[in-house]
Amino acid sequence: MLRHPLALSVRRALLPGAVLLCGTPALAADFAYEVRPGDNPWNLTQRYLKDISYWPRIQQYNRISEPRRMVPGSRLLIPEQWLRLQTREVRIDAVRGDVTIAVADGSSRPAQAGDKLEPGSRLVTGEAGSAALAFADGSRVQLRPRSELGVQQSADFAAGAGSWVRLELLRGSVDSLVAPRSGPAGRFEIQTPAAVAAVRGTQFRVHADERSARSEVLEGRVSFGNEAGSQALDAGQGASAQAGQAVTPPRALLPAPVAQPLFADRLPVNLPFPSLEGAGAYRVQVTADGRFDTVMSDRTGDRPAVVVADLPDGDYRVRVRGIDADGFEGRDGEWALTVDARPEPPVLVEPAPEARVSDERPQLRWSRARPDESWRLQIADNPKFDVPRVDRSDLSEPAFRPDDALPPGIYHWRIASRNPDEGVGPFSDAQTFRRPPPGPAMEPPQAGPEGLALRWRDAGEGMRYQIQIARSEDFAAPAVDAQTDSPSWLLRDAQPGTWYLRVRSLAADGFEGDWAPTQAITVPEPEPAFRVWWLLPLLLLI
Numbered sequence: 001m002l003r004h005p006l007a008l009s010v011r012r013a014l015l016p017g018a019v020l021l022c023g024t025p026a027l028a029a030d031f032a033y034e035v036r037p038g039d040n041p042w043n044l045t046q047r048y049l050k051d052i053s054y055w056p057r058i059q060q061y062n063r064i065s066e067p068r069r070m071v072p073g074s075r076l077l078i079p080e081q082w083l084r085l086q087t088r089e090v091r092i093d094a095v096r097g098d099v100t101i102a103v104a105d106g107s108s109r110p111a112q113a114g115d116k117l118e119p120g121s122r123l124v125t126g127e128a129g130s131a132a133l134a135f136a137d138g139s140r141v142q143l144r145p146r147s148e149l150g151v152q153q154s155a156d157f158a159a160g161a162g163s164w165v166r167l168e169l170l171r172g173s174v175d176s177l178v179a180p181r182s183g184p185a186g187r188f189e190i191q192t193p194a195a196v197a198a199v200r201g202t203q204f205r206v207h208a209d210e211r212s213a214r215s216e217v218l219e220g221r222v223s224f225g226n227e228a229g230s231q232a233l234d235a236g237q238g239a240s241a242q243a244g245q246a247v248t249p250p251r252a253l254l255p256a257p258v259a260q261p262l263f264a265d266r267l268p269v270n271l272p273f274p275s276l277e278g279a280g281a282y283r284v285q286v287t288a289d290g291r292f293d294t295v296m297s298d299r300t301g302d303r304p305a306v307v308v309a310d311l312p313d314g315d316y317r318v319r320v321r322g323i324d325a326d327g328f329e330g331r332d333g334e335w336a337l338t339v340d341a342r343p344e345p346p347v348l349v350e351p352a353p354e355a356r357v358s359d360e361r362p363q364l365r366w367s368r369a370r371p372d373e374s375w376r377l378q379i380a381d382n383p384k385f386d387v388p389r390v391d392r393s394d395l396s397e398p399a400f401r402p403d404d405a406l407p408p409g410i411y412h413w414r415i416a417s418r419n420p421d422e423g424v425g426p427f428s429d430a431q432t433f434r435r436p437p438p439g440p441a442m443e444p445p446q447a448g449p450e451g452l453a454l455r456w457r458d459a460g461e462g463m464r465y466q467i468q469i470a471r472s473e474d475f476a477a478p479a480v481d482a483q484t485d486s487p488s489w490l491l492r493d494a495q496p497g498t499w500y501l502r503v504r505s506l507a508a509d510g511f512e513g514d515w516a517p518t519q520a521i522t523v524p525e526p527e528p529a530f531r532v533w534w535l536l537p538l539l540l541l542i
Contacts, residue, residue, distance in 0.1 A: 030077040035070045042067075047159040050084045057082065085155035088136035088163060090117040096294035097145070098126030122150040125172065132293030137163050138179040139188060140291075145298050147172020152191075162186030169208045175292070177203050178220075195226040195241035204233075205329065214240040216253055216329055238328045254278050254322040254330025262306060262318060262337040265426035269308040269339065276304070276330075279322030283329055286337065287317050311339045313422075343417040345428030346375065346398065355433045358514055360405035362433065366415050368398045376416045376424070383412050383430060408437040408513075439504050439516025440465065440487065451492035452523070456516065458487045459505040466512070469501045473518060494523045 033044070041064065045055040059067055062076040070076075092101075092115045099111040104120040111123060111131060123131060125147045133141045135154060143149050153166040162181050167174075168191045178188045180201030189198045192208035195215070202220025206213065215224045216238040224231050224239050229246035231239045237250040254276060262271050276282070284306050286297040296316070297308045306318055316337040322330045347367040351357050364377070377400055379390035389411075390402055414430040440456035447453075459465070467489050469480035479499075480491070483506065491499075499521050505513040 030079055031083065033076050033078055035072050035074045035076060037072045039070055039072075040067050044078075048078065048084060048157060048161060049082050054082050084158035085164070086158075087119070088154050088156055090151050090154045091115070091134045092117065092123070092131055093134040093140070094132040094289065094293040095129075096131070096296070097129035099129040099131045099143075100124045100126075117151045119151055119153055122148055122170070124148045130294040130298070132291075135163075135165055135179075137165075137182065137186075139165065140177045140293070141167065142175040142177075142293055144173040144175070144295070147174065149174060165189065167191065169206055169213075171209050173205065173207045175203075175205050194243045195224055195230075195247055198223045202235075207329075211243050212240065214238065214328065218331065236331065240326070240328075251326075251328065253328060254324055256331040257282075257304075257320045257322060257333035259333050259335040261335055264311075264337065264339045265341055266429075267310055267341045267344065269306060269311060269337075271307075271337075272303075272305040273320065274304065276322040278324055279304075279330070280325050281323040283321050283323060285319045286311070287319070288314065290317055292317070292319060306337065311341075313339050313342050315339075341426060343369065343373070343419050343422045343425040345417055345425060346415050348413070348415060348428060348431045351431070351433040353431045353433075356436055356511075357433050358436060360435065361402050362406065362435070363399065363401050364413060365399045369417065370419060372419055374418045376418065376427075377413065378427070379406075379411055379413045381409055381411055385412065385414070385430070406435050408435045410434050434511065436511065437505055437507075437513040439502070439514050442501075442503065442516060442519050445491075445521055451490050452494055452521070454489045454491060454501065456487050456503050459513070462508045464506040465503055466506055467501065467503045469499055471497070471499065473500050473520075475500070475502070496523045496525045498522050 041055040041058045045052055045058060058064070058076065058078065061079070064070065064076070092111055092113055095111050095113050100108050100123070101111045101115060101117065102108040102122040102124060103118070117123065117133070123133070123143060125131060125143055125145050127145060129145055131143045133143065141149070148170040150168040150170060152168055153164060156163045163186055165188045167189070170193070174190065176188070176190065178199050178201050181187065186200055187198060188200070189196060190206045192206060192213035193210055194208065194213035197204060197206050197215045199220065199222050202222055203218040204220070204222045205216045205218070215222055215233060217233045217235050219235050221235070222233045224233055224241070225247055226241055228244065231247045231250055233239055233250050236253050238253050239248050239250050241247040257276050258274055260273060264271060281300055281302045282304055283300045284297070285292060285295045286306070286308055287295050296311065299307060300323070301307070306320070316339065318335055318337045320333045324330070346369065349367060350365040351362060366375070375395045375398065376393040377390065377395055378385050378388040379402070380388040389406070392400065410432060411434070412430045412432050414427040416425055416427045418424045437459060440459055443455045445452050445454055454467070456465070464483055464485055465487060466483050467480065468475050468478040469491065470476070470478040500518055501521065502515045502518045504515045507513070
């Protein structure tokens with residue numbers, strides 16, 4: 001436990017180390033004063049108590065038998081109500097979201113920046129609420145979402161002995177930046193249902209619920225304890241406590257994640273960052289005020305990513321800390337976040353994603369958000385858009401058809417919006433469409449002794465072909481439906497009559513080209529055999 005010349009003991013219970021020569025227990029309403037050379041009940045009363053008549057009470061309360069021989073380093077107790085204190089204001093310096101002030105009479109009202117908190121009042125934050133409290137000595141407490149904090153005391157001791165701040169965290173989390181205590185009696189204390197964190201000047205966190213508490217120290221030293229025992233926590237250490245149980249030994253906190261600047265050009269923000277060894281989860285806070293007095297987002301999750309549903313365009317600060325398997329939050333990594341996501345890009349309507357488009361000058365369409373909107377369109381044959389085939393920044397209608405034909409291939413297209421209020425926004429996610437190769441041109445069929453030879457134009461190396469031959473133009477029940485590596489097919493034993501045939505190319509990745517125009521061929525009836533035998537008598541007569 002930290003030892004200070006004048007210190008408040010904790011929670012109206014025995015605090016280890018806070019005893020007099022006679023062994024009297026220190027109570028929460030008692031100050032445990034460490035005797036210095038030259039001290040006696042009379043001059044201590046004159047310096048710190050409400051009236052000089054209190055000196056016999058100090059002597060009796062502490063069972064001092066030899067008041068002129070008080071041993072330096074020993075401790076004596078002074079009840080709180082005897083002290084001469086001057087109340088100092090606690091001001092709400094910043095507030096965001098759902099934050100409520102609850103006062104002693106049971107009433108409540110919405111909190112506003114500039115409001116004063118009287119002793120006995122509580123500050124309650126909702127799901128997305130946060131607030132910062134400012135104290136007269138320059139200390140600050142930042143109350144996080146889903147938290148409840150009571151103000152018990154904020155006062156100055158007499159004779160310039162310092163200030164005494166006493167808060168009670170009923171649930172949730174606070175980040176504290178405590179100014180170094182001035183004077184011999186300065187003390188800053190955060191009580192929870194399970195333990196008390198007491199300091200003279202440091203940066204630390206406290207988390208609490210109905211039965212447990214946890215403290216994490218970032219700078220300085222914190223005394224964290226309860227009636228069952230206490231621990232001194234140095235920077236980079238944490239400890240936890242259960243109600244009625246001794247505080248756990250100090251443990252090392254996880255290091256800070258590696259800082260890196262972040263940029264978001266679309267919403268929702270979803271930006272991963274490198275994982276941290278030993279972290280099972282992460283706490284990510286986003287603020288616009290630079291000091292994290294209030295937060296716009298405070299999320300805990302197992303994925304190392306900055307995830308925020310909505311943020312206005314602008315510059316922010318992100319604070320990230322790893323959380324170990326026992327719930328201790330590590331040191332903070334902090335870096336910049338820039339959001340430039342507006343105006344948001346339109347919805348790409350046509351062609352649909354991965355569509356096949358036979359039209360060599362395809363129609364492209366997208367959504368319109370406002371009447372004064374215009375767009376920039378890019379079409380490229382690679383996803384990097386480093387050399388766009390089409391780059392138009394002057395489009396005033398949400399539709400476009402290229403002036404020149406697009407050769408067969410894979411294309412990527414994207415749109416960015418522009419309006420007079422927000423300027424030019426980011427490009428949409430690119431969508432892909434595919435222009436298939438045209439069907440191979442057929443050559444005239446050639447009749448031969450083995451059958452009818454069919455040939456078509458070679459579509460290139462690595463291409464395959466699909467051929468269909470049917471009796472009907474709809475190819476509902478083709479007599480032939482086959483694939484071949486060669487740009488040819490031999491139709492054997494075709495029955496007389498009309499046949500319809502078509503062919504298309506197949507790319508190496510399985511993409512199917514367009515069917516060539518349907519061809520119709522007629523297989524003639526064979527000459528009747530009886531006509532040959534009818535001529536034989538004539539031949540014999542010659």
